[in-house]
Amino acid sequence: MNLPIVVGVDGSEASLRAADWAADEAALRGAPLRLVHASLWECYERAVFPAASERWERILTDVLVVAAAHRARQRVPDMKIDTQVVPEGPVPVLIHEAHRASVLILGSQDRGGVAELLQGSVGLTVAGLADCPVIVVRGGHEGGDRSGAHRRVVLGVGEEAASANAIRFALEEAERRGAVLEAVRAWRRPAHETTDHPWFVGEPAHVREERAVQALEAALREAPAGVRLHKRAVEGPARQVLLDTCQDADLLVLGARRRPGHFGLHLGRVTHAALTHSACPVAVVPEQPRYP
Template sequence: MLRPVVVGMDGSRESLAAAEWAAQEALRRGLPLHLVHAWEGGVTPDLSELPELDAPRYRARRILRDAVERLGERCPQVVPTTEQIARSAPDALVAAGDEAELLVLGSRAFSGFGGFMAGSVALATIAHVTRPVVLVRAEQTLEGEHLPDAENHPSATTPYRDVLVGVDPANACEEVLAFAFESAMLRAAPLQAVYTWRLPYVEAAAEARARRAVGARAAKALTAILRPWREKFPTVDVHELTPEGSAAQRLTDAAKGAGLLVVGRRIRPARLGTHTGPVVHAVMHHVRCPVAVVPHQ
């Protein structure tokens, strides 16, 4: 049975943009699309007759109905299914995400109020879902995934923008690279693989030589880890980048022209807390293109 692309809906502009991005991704992957909305009074049988639930129940139905209608206009090739889940938003999204091929959420970069994607819920969901999660901004459009046309106008028919992936050879990242290479292949887009490094303390007289040596080792390590993936995905045009500096800052800078950023999140045994790591936390705040967070052991 095919895993669906699942979208968390809360009626915000961000979740509608997430649904449109997810519909395109479902088309690219040949997967079903499933829209979910969570509210704790949702469909619990013993609460179904309470009149005070009429307003939130109607709002929940309207959120999903409006999303389906919007997708029918903008992506008629995809016919989504919908579901109301009678659980708190984080619990509902984690459960739905664990059964999905990927989970797509609207992202406000933790600014503003209202809706279940405002900061803590998105963070809690990403920290606990065992499948990839993609965060999408409200301003994301179909044209935004593509390069501008010859007259520098937005276009949905030009080639896709680059897929960018952060690589750490010191940690197992097969799931991250698999997602990044597949995403680039599906888009016929170039893949930029970025491995950042920092120069350890050395005497000033030896700094230039040490920088060249460390940079060369970083380039060699990146080439080695990518070699089997280049062979597995021979049609993907891969660019290897090994800049010096902070991974969070370098990825944020490189993502300014990208169509998708892919980063990894190590799965931790503890189920409490929101352990995403500093790089994931930074790109969730600052990167404007869709961000895929891929969990790995």
């Protein structure tokens, strides 16, 4: 079954860019596109939609998704597109949609202030709860830019290595785009490497670098031979390393796991930083329970 690409639309420019990106992604996958609007979105986004009249409500429910669908059809004329308006808040609607989506795509806009906080909270919450990969479209991806302009996909390989789902997702995304997959593992130099005091002497920097290289090799050992793959062990804090690396990337892919006894995914500091500061779209791929 070819599950759809689902994108949340709210009328903002950020969500329209996400719809553009989703149309390109659906075309790459040969998948249908589903545009979903939660008609109570303005409860989360009053800084974006300050008016609260019946006329504006009709625009939200009847026009926004139609306009987004028209824009997507102009971009990919033969695409199968479905639209849905649901009279609920965005988080429960999008979590529900994730159950029957191959990928869920949301927009994020660097506006600052309360508006950015509210829109960002929806993206972070959905990324942490959805059981399908979630792509948050960040950065300067304007409507005219295709989602594979740079031919680079970045995969972050963390302390516990990337999940098998995230690795597979990144490999497939790179292949669809004809892109290089750049797998990155950050490592840190020991804080007391230069001291001669025996209490502070730990493993030398080269050992940590070697371990990072070994972790990359282990994570990507089953990558298909035909994939253009670059593996890099980079010194520095993981958050900054990934933010620097993805400056000219089409997509940053990060794995997320579920913790025993907790509902939802564990979005650590690195993933949180990427979702709020990345210069390119970020895919959060759950380790469980499902990968389409």
